[in-house]
Amino acid sequence: MADPTETPHPTAPTTDALRCLQRVFGYDAFRGDQEQIIEHVVAGGDALVLMPTGGGKSLCYQIPALVRPGVGVVVSPLIALMQDQVDALRALGVRAGFLNSTQDLDERRMVEAEFLSGELDLLYLAPERLRVESTLRLLDRGKIALFAIDEAHCVAQWGHDFRPDYLALSELHERWPDVPRIALTATATEATHAEIAGRLKLQDAKHFVASFDRPNIQYRIAPKNDPRKQLLELLRTEHEGDAGVVYCLSRKGVEDTAAFLAQNGVDALPYHAGLDAATRAANQARFLREDGVVVVATIAFGMGIDKPDVRFVAHLDLPKSVEGYYQETGRAGRDGLPSTAWLAYGLQDVVQQRKMIDGSEGDDAHRRRLAAHLEAMLALCETVECRRVQLLAYFGERSGPCGNCDTCLTPAETWDGTIAAQKFLSAVLRLARERRQKFGAGQIIDILLGKKTAKVIQHDHDQLTVFGIGTELGVAEWRGVVRQLLAQGLLAVEGEYGTLVLTEASGEVLGRQREVRLRREPEKPARSAKGSGKSAARKAAAVADLPEEAVALFERLRAWRAATARELGVPAYVIFHDATLREIATAAPSSLDALSTVSGVGESKLEKYGESILALLTEDA
Ligand code: ADP
Ligand code: ZN
Secondary structure (H helix, E strand, O other), rough: OOOOOOOOOOOOOOOOHHHHHHHOOOOOOOOHHHHHHHHHOOOOOOOEEEOOOOHHHHHHHHHHHOOOOOOOEEEOHHHHHHHHHHHHHHHOOEEEEEEEOOOHHHHHHHHHHHHHOOOEEEEEEHHHHHHOOHHHHHHHHEEEEEEOOOOHHHHHHOOOOOOOHHHHHHHHHHHHHOOOOEEEEOOOOOOHHHHHHHHHHHHHEEEEOOOOOOOOOEEEEOOOOOOHHHHHHHHHHOOOOOEEEEEOOHHHHHHHHHHHHHHHHEEEEEOOOOOOOOEEEHHHHHHHHOOOOOOEOOOOOOOOOOOOOOOEEEEOOOOOOOOHHHHHHHOOOOOOOOEEEEEEEEEHHHHHHHHHOOOOOOOHHHHHHHHHHHHHHHHHHOOOHHHHHHHHHOOOOOOOOOOEHHHHHOOEEEEOOHHHHHHHHHHHHHHHHHHHHOOOOOHHHHHHOOOHHHHHHHOOOOHOOOOOOOOOHHHHHHHHEEEEEEOOOOOEEEEOOEEEOOOOOHHHHHOOOOOEEOOOOOOOOEEEHHHHHHHEEEOOEEEEEEEHHHHHHHHHHHHHHHHHHHHHHHOOHHOOOOOHHHHHHHOOOOOOOHOOOOOOOHHHHHHHHHHHHHHHHOOOO
């Protein structure tokens, strides 16, 4: 690396770590706990770091690796991303390399030689490499600055991402007792933390637990009417040209939605386990490398999408748990810029998930756990309070109303739904008592609305006393009532056809011992304060709030970045993040000195791209 005493920044740095942050990464100051974590590891201590996605975990091991003598060894399961991670570091002037199964022998030999001759600052390793004795001997012959264990929750045996190779990492400490270890994860539950500390033998490690809040993500949950149309509207009004992920439950849902978006001019690609490996890899690569690609996926598209500029994550089906939902939405806005998490949810979701739980393999305890997960998710969907307060509470964190979720922006109205609930429940009761019949929501709503459909006539349902007693509400409102009764446990779904039955608690409503408060169905979907005016239409989030002159500049910078990235064969964000381009477009610096003060412009990038950017800024649009 170049002489660390020189810095292009005006403020005088005080520590090696801060100097490194400014000179190499081009950032002014540490965020959150970064400084304490880095100081602790630089001094040789072990650390367990729990930080949300986008919290800035990478710097917590990258900077100590640069400051301490020797090579930082990073264990990561994300083999497909190692090349990109190494490219991103090299673009910063950091000497990085990786060893994994995708390389041929020659490539591996070269990296090993670099490691031994002290020509590396960081070495990324797939966990299975550490099971090979020759790798261990190689590490013995070099100087190791630290071990970083990324995605540390992979050691948790009952988690989704369990990797058996991670269990072997507990031996690092025995073989290299003097080398500090830092384990990092974005998984938020207590049980996982304890398991990581235990299995990695990190008993003496200092724990750093950050808030799991992601303030730049706007949480919104909308009633589902015509989900694809609703999604398209969201993309057109708030996320034109933005990169995003759309999650669907089924492969068919993925295929149909991707085709629908593509027909409507969105650069959308499908991703699910049924596609062949080459298509999946190609679609993922386009998403990571290019600007503004939308991936429609099942949750198979997941861990390690460390693209910083995902501007929205949309769910067209109800996720199965709050934890899964938070992890998936957390893939938006790693760069800290405004992003949207949008979920459309309806009666059919509840019916379908209850059916899936009833039909799932495993014992009763397992089904009860699934049901508890679903209930927590439903409570989040139906809350009239701040979504974020509820989300964070789920992870044991207390907070106040956030001002950046749909219920904060457009407070939800509630209404006394006791009578409506009684009408619906008594229709269910009469069908059961008088006819020994069970039906789904559609038929019961038709009865309440007094509709003489073929099915109503066929079953003589127009003869029931409840026929036509519910005309004060429309179909959509009735569906909202049913959905909320299900969410509150005042009604239940049964069997293959999703028929409705009463619960014990239904009796309290029918017996007038219990009041039912319901959330009013919004007439217009809630939407961000910024996005609400007509003028905001057709604006991508990446250029939102930029002054008019800066927008054109930003677009030129983006085009330059895309061309440069293609030429170098690296993802666009490796050149510069959106946040950096935005700041350049707004500040319009006229000298290299001025450009160097922009956040994200370190020494190496200033040298490589500074002149091109200044030329671009002065050239006529
Ligand atoms: P994580 O691994 O925790 O998801 P990253 O390490 O990828 O997060 O960091 C998220 C984003 O924040 C990256 O774009 C990174 O460059 C940026 N970042 C991290 N630390 C800082 C900082 N101190 N100042 C400015 N940007 C930062
Ligand atoms: Zn809120």
